[in-house]
Amino acid sequence: MPGGQTPKELTPDSGRKLFGLQLRKARQQRGLSMDTFIEEFVGRTRTPISKASLGRIERGEYLAQPVLPSLLDRFFETDNELFVDMYDLACVEAVPQQYKLRSNLEREAVAIKAYGGTVIPGLLQTEEYARELFRAWRPGDEGWSETQGILRRKRQARLSSEDPPLLSVLVDETVLTRQIGTPEVMRTQLEFVLSMVDTPTCEIHMVPAGLGAHGLLGGTLILMTTPKGQTYAYEEAISTGTLVEAPERVQHLERHWDRLWGRSLSPMETARFLKKALEAFP
Template sequence: MPQRLVVTEMSHEPRKRFAEELRQLRHQRGLSLRELSRQVGWDASLFGKMERGGTLGGPEVVQALDQFYGTGSLLLILWELAVGDPTQFKEQYRRYMMLEAEAVSLWHYAVSAPPGLLQTDGYVREALAAGGLQGEELEQQVEARVRRRKLLEGDDVPPFRTIMSEAVLRLALRDKLAWREQLRFLAEAAERPDVMIHVLPFGTGLHGLTNTDTMFLRLSDGRTVAYTENDVRGELIEETERVERLQRAYDAVRDLALSPAESRSFILRMLEEVPCEPST
């Protein structure tokens, strides 16, 4: 068997590869970070962080670098791959994100926020900003979160069911137009054959998932794993007994929830209550 040809020694991890390409292109031009800053127009410290892998920057700066270096869309393509790379997420989410991408069906329970797979750009941005993110880091994480929606786009998508506590529909965004967009998106998603949305109204009492966002992933090998999350921690659960216990709790909650048709009507009523014009 012929020896395998090593094409490049550069990293195969999208984020590291992006940083390596940036450094290599600048060094080939014989430029310092300050010289690059003067010619391209962004702060030298931003380019330094991008080359060290501390930030990915935004699409505008990456496009400007592509134009400056004459690399076509190479850097933008690498940037898009890095933005969608699950290793961007904190360590506790990495294995979950990989399993989510492989799941053949998904079941979800939401305590106070729409499921990530059904969040609009506006919702993601305000939620992350409320958590303290800003600037380049905010935009980077918005891009990464929004890309999760692609899991439910296309012709061959896994069936997705979510049960949302009524609190999800009561905790509105400050931006009323963005909130209308989020509610409208949920109502439209509820019409899709591969998405089932249930609303769990107030007054149904306590249950086994009251304070815990939960996602079940059914994998191609027949296993089901669960991911639970509260205000302080997230946990990937793969032990069969614990997963089955959570599934029984989920089934009990589904029995209390509105049907998909009733739930869509509930969402539309909530949408009617939101002003069409931004508050002043």
């Protein structure tokens, strides 16, 4: 440290800070400065990390990227996946309480039906599109935005796993034409949606604006079916989310979703619209 200063000790009062503290201790026990650690770590793992990012992680300001914990366990030859376990704890803590039940059900679901009436549903958001939304919600809080982005990518990893859910998505036309971020951000987002319109495990239908009023208008809905055949609904507003478990209420919402699915554009028609919409974002 410059001037012989000792790094400020962290108080590990959260999983994120505990992860950072253990990383700093492991590095210092090896006698590695931050610069030397980065040089050796990148050389052995081929995974880039900047000194600024390393500092933020060690201070417990940001969550590490999902790829980092297992690489740290191998680099430091830790027992029992120490960094992986601490990272999992930090991720659990970072999810607000009202979203934890939703997250658990989403991880287990064999089928997911989603409706996005205001923005692209989270499972289909690109990194930059999501970051623009997070920054709009908490302006100036880059640490929070970065953490939310990491959690979002962990959710999305399920879609490319060996056992992905069957994903069916309804998206309002206005969502696909409302620019979020720069034209480049929006173009990348629409290109990703286009790539997912009709795959073996994902189907996307656009709800045309001319359809008028419908039972899901003005909200966001996720329907999750577990391996046991139970379906749960999750309704989300700007800053709140409600898990719906009562069977009669879930059936009511699912009927609205199914009716809208039948009245929306097919994947082929949706793809045609997306290709046209992309022309507005060169």
